[in-house]
Amino acid sequence: MKIAFYGSSLVSAYWNGAATYYRGLLRALSEKGYDITFYEPDVYDRQKNRDMDPPEWCKVVVYEATIDALKTVTEDAAAADVVVKASGVGFEDEFLLEELLRKARPEALKIFWDVDAPATLAEVRASPDHPLRNALSRLDMVLTYGGGDPVVEAYRFIGARECIPIYNALDPQTHYPVPAEPRFAADLGFLGNRLPDREARVEQFFLEPAARLPQQSFLLGGSGWHDKPMSPNINYIGHVSTRDHNAFNVTPKAVLNISRASMAENGFSPATRVFEAAGAGGCLITDSWEGIELFLKPNEEILVARDGQEVADILADLSDERADEIGRRALQRVLAEHTYAHRADKVDLLFRRHAETLEAAE
Template sequence: MKIFAFGSSIVSSYWNGAATYYRGCYKYLARRGHSVTFAEPDAYGRQQHRDSGDFSYVESVVYRPTIDVAAMLERAAEADVVVKHSGIGADDELLEALVSEMGAERPVFFWDVDSPATLARMRANAGDPFRQAVPKFDAILSYGGGPASRDGYLQFGARAYYSIYNGLDLETHHPVDPDAALRCDVAFLGNRLPDREARVEELFLRAAELASGASFILGGEGWGDKALPKNVRWIGHVPTDDHNRVNCSAGMVMNINRASMADSGFSPPTRVFEVAGAGACLLCDDWPGIDDCFEPGTEILVIRRAEDVVQALRKYDEKARKKIGTAFRERALRDHTYDLRAAQAEHAFIESLERRSGVERAFPTAERVEQPA
């Protein structure tokens, strides 16, 4: 199967939290025998901050925003299926309209990496053109959002909906030797975003103030002018190929979802699975559906306020943290690999192709919910 996908970037994680997700899904789709072309705009300095790594499993095409859109659509027309990812950051509205119209000739998919935000946008604006595009796609794929995301898309006329969660690629996220320069009690990697900052202030920064004798590392863009406690060290952007060193050097690693994702729930971000691959002990903010992925108290530690972080630092010694991290990794390897996610995406594509030809077949490993007639 020839797959053509429009996305933010597969070669750069700079201001692009979806990079790991794209890489995992498309690498393992390629290993299942599919040909993948991934088109990304030259925008936001991402091409100037490309990650090291082998991305030869896809044909990576970098295009000029707006100027090269027509040429990219001509190339996409040669594929068996065409995917438009959300949040590219350049020509999104144009691509959503034009890719949805390509559905007259071939299956087209909208693959959402931030469904709560997309749905909120449509609900807030009755004139949002994406409202008219949703029913034209063969299916909506989403990396999270659970029942709220599914029901929201069905209300906007989606033909079918599939959940394709983030996952673990053990080839890229795995245990490494700790780096003395990155040793700390708690590490958090995340860009500064309005939808997450208040949660970072409570769970990470206030926890650092309360645990003044502990050391904290903050990674990610945008924090340069933020007032930080004295025991918090900001290390700036951390490329994905350095995440293992950070995860394996910290006593505990923290995950903090954006507020929209936390409210909808069922949205485990890439960071969760990267930490799992490293076998590190995770302090995870609370959201609905987290226990569908990992067992709180045994495989992860759930935190709801700064005091929970302080208590975890006191309660769990190095041996206990290692035990939790090991169980965390084993569960991810069993239930949450990108090989499994790629199989689910493949099922979505094949099922949509068969639906067009009048063939129905159930795939138990892929969630699909069609809009009632």
């Protein structure tokens, strides 16, 4: 089957948290025999900050951020068996969706793949005439990378035929244990860009514990934090390339996952960082959200904190030996149950069921 996938970026993770998800899942689908082309606009300086070359397992088409260029690349949808419009492409998202629905063949499987369902649903709820609400009846399904029952029910309520979570996972070819690197040495590390929906929780779960534990060292990576007041025991290193994520995750005694507020409220939304850290064998502390136990076992494969004080308490009592053991158990669990090969099995089944339904109707 041919897949035409229109998303933010495959070759650049710069201001593009979905890159790891796209790479892992599309690589796994390619290994199942899918012929995939990924279409991405040249926006937000992503092409200037590429962290990978176009891969052998997926053709990448970069188009200019113009209406004419968008119309040209959407012509290719007519040749695809599966047409995917992802959320947050970054250029004329609403027009792109309409063009794809207009140009895709009637028998093609048409999917809206939401990589930020809480934000999307908030927009749709606030606007009775939101274009996505009006497009849902023409889409075969909505896939999301998180959300569980709250997101599924919300999408069905606004008109989706089907809504199915395809969760983040581990790509063992890109995230795996590596030797520690001194530049990432710390008692606790956190990696994440500064976003309005995350900043208050970073203050609570990272900056405040650092202030409470002046004798411990903290490492902050990600874009946008340069003018944020922080205690002197925090080493801010700015943007961290994906090629350095394994070392970042395995070097500190523990690394911290902080969900964006909307993700934490909906639950069942493990961030990409959760699987990246587990894949490297890192000891992960996460903020609390519903559904954690479906992915990793609290206190054995992951440590859970309800607030900043609990982060400080966990870190104060965490020995190197226990941190290492938690990291080893997390790695074993994700390799056994949560790789992108596991997720691709589910996606492949959905695609093939659609094809079989079409054949039966002929």
